[in-house]
Amino acid sequence: MGRIVLKDVKKSFGETNVIPPLNLEIDDGEFVVFVGPSGCGKSTLLRMIAGLEDLTAGDVEIDGNVVTEVPPSKRGLAMVFQSYALYPHMTVRKNIAFPMRMAGIDEETQKAKIEAAATSLNLTDYLDRKPGQLSGGQRQRVAIGRAIVREPAAFLFDEPLSNLDAALRVGMRLEIMELHEKLKTTMIYVTHDQVEAMTMADKIVVLQAGVIEQVGSPLDLYHAPRNKFVAGFIGSPKMNLFEGEEATKRNAHTIGIRPEHMTVSKTEGLWEGTVGVAEHLGSDTFLHIHETGLMDMMTVRVNGDFAARHGDKIFLTPDENQIHRFDAEGMRIE
Amino acid sequence: MAIVAQHTKFSKIAWPVLAWVVALIFFFPIFYMVLTSFKTDADAVKPEFLFSFTPTLENYANMTENYDYWRFARNSVITAVSATIFTLVVAVPCAYAMAFNPTRATKDILMWMLSTKMLPAAAVLYPMIFMTKAAGLYDTHFLIIMVLSLINLPIVIWMLFTYFKDIPKDIIEAGKMDGLNTWGEVREILIPLAWGGIASTALLCFIFCWNEAYWTVRLTTTDAATLSKLIEGNRAPEGLFFGRLSAVSTAAVGPIVVLGWFCQKQLVQGLTFGAVK
Numbered sequence: 001m002g003r004i005v006l007k008d009v010k011k012s013f014g015e016t017n018v019i020p021p022l023n024l025e026i027d028d029g030e031f032v033v034f035v036g037p038s039g040c041g042k043s044t045l046l047r048m049i050a051g052l053e054d055l056t057a058g059d060v061e062i063d064g065n066v067v068t069e070v071p072p073s074k075r076g077l078a079m080v081f082q083s084y085a086l087y088p089h090m091t092v093r094k095n096i097a098f099p100m101r102m103a104g105i106d107e108e109t110q111k112a113k114i115e116a117a118a119t120s121l122n123l124t125d126y127l128d129r130k131p132g133q134l135s136g137g138q139r140q141r142v143a144i145g146r147a148i149v150r151e152p153a154a155f156l157f158d159e160p161l162s163n164l165d166a167a168l169r170v171g172m173r174l175e176i177m178e179l180h181e182k183l184k185t186t187m188i189y190v191t192h193d194q195v196e197a198m199t200m201a202d203k204i205v206v207l208q209a210g211v212i213e214q215v216g217s218p219l220d221l222y223h224a225p226r227n228k229f230v231a232g233f234i235g236s237p238k239m240n241l242f243e244g245e246e247a248t249k250r251n252a253h254t255i256g257i258r259p260e261h262m263t264v265s266k267t268e269g270l271w272e273g274t275v276g277v278a279e280h281l282g283s284d285t286f287l288h289i290h291e292t293g294l295m296d297m298m299t300v301r302v303n304g305d306f307a308a309r310h311g312d313k314i315f316l317t318p319d320e321n322q323i324h325r326f327d328a329e330g331m332r333i334e
Numbered sequence: 335m336a337i338v339a340q341h342t343k344f345s346k347i348a349w350p351v352l353a354w355v356v357a358l359i360f361f362f363p364i365f366y367m368v369l370t371s372f373k374t375d376a377d378a379v380k381p382e383f384l385f386s387f388t389p390t391l392e393n394y395a396n397m398t399e400n401y402d403y404w405r406f407a408r409n410s411v412i413t414a415v416s417a418t419i420f421t422l423v424v425a426v427p428c429a430y431a432m433a434f435n436p437t438r439a440t441k442d443i444l445m446w447m448l449s450t451k452m453l454p455a456a457a458v459l460y461p462m463i464f465m466t467k468a469a470g471l472y473d474t475h476f477l478i479i480m481v482l483s484l485i486n487l488p489i490v491i492w493m494l495f496t497y498f499k500d501i502p503k504d505i506i507e508a509g510k511m512d513g514l515n516t517w518g519e520v521r522e523i524l525i526p527l528a529w530g531g532i533a534s535t536a537l538l539c540f541i542f543c544w545n546e547a548y549w550t551v552r553l554t555t556t557d558a559a560t561l562s563k564l565i566e567g568n569r570a571p572e573g574l575f576f577g578r579l580s581a582v583s584t585a586a587v588g589p590i591v592v593l594g595w596f597c598q599k600q601l602v603q604g605l606t607f608g609a610v611k
Contacts, residue, residue: 077511079511085508087505
């Protein structure tokens, strides 16, 4: 079981209010991602759930029990750190065994669990090595192994892939998702990478300056961002947001259109502009358009290859059903 | 090219030569002391006998038989070892607290501790003598251990703090998640990870304690007197007993020189730690 409820949790460092009173419910077995720009308080929130950071006010509940005053190790949670945080003086085997040794689990059970974890994480050959002799990916797997053997109520991941190179990151992302499928344990995952959030989460919590901007499934956030911040943060490349006549025409203060929701033509269209940089990825082409009169630079995504060069005239037509409208406060207009 | 080659050749010869000269200058007094300790007092003062003399163990025999060398040596060992242990017992938790749970005052506390080293010892000499005598602590092991501990605590805390700062906080927090209490963190993570640092700090502390002379000479008479006191006691104003004095001095610095020789690597590591990273 791993249902986690945050009730009016608040965190201040001296005079600075990092997290204003905040409420959140995480269901058992859910994969929840906290996402937001750096300094938005997502890691602090995770650490408050873990018990590594004191709450200024409010309560954390795990499976119905208030754990606000309970020390980290007694909360039944396991954490995977960005820096892996392995014990460098212990072998992989001892690292994985460590939480079990602390919990006073007998050696036979320890051995069996280490074997099982090592097998599922491809670490069997490395059990007698020290962390210093492992690659980044292997270290992160050891950290996950150390978390698994505790059979926690929930896993907490604090930007676990940030220290890995791009290729490894994609691989580890899949491994963590597979792990979630297998264990069905609650996982809370902190990242600043919205691609990780979109691909991994059952539920995304978008944070800005300690405030929850929106909670929802990845596609909810993509299709119906609650405000301009979420609209701009979720999706890659970013949504084009602009004010002006085009917005007023549609009864809004600001309108937004995603790069993939416009058709491009060299002859006709609603908006006209000049091609700046064109990024040819093969599968897609990203065009950065200037001089549209709408905003400084507009991004368009075209499926497949599109022959366009710097300085070409170009016409854009938005899919009217995909235009997001926002009021003067930046909130979504339905 | 020729100039560069010449330059390299020059530095290849000049630097080692210079290094040897400096080393010999530093080493000579010790060498001279050891040499003198094997001379009779009469030979010791004659420059023409610098190298040509009949070696004798008379001074050493005299020292152990008549001057109770072993009692002073025992006191030195007892006070230096105890003070080192006590200092570490206080300093490790202290440095741990400041390294991993710093507050806004931590920096000031560290500076304040260091500032206590700036107090001229002579300024508190008489109060110390009167107070310790009144308290019945004068010339006791306990007093010397306390004094040695207190004068070394600031530097030891600073050194340990620097070592501990280098241990990632995440590892300590992972330990917290895995079920360690504060003492567990120190025992399972801090000490194993900072072992090299703690060892070299302990070694340095021990050397400082062993070499301390200002207080050990002035706060003891016989019971707690260390080797520094023995040397002091053999310093005759007439300056006639160089052989004897040299023997006593050699026997006093001998153990620490041997210890330092074996632990050179750790010591250098300890002193340059943090400076070259």
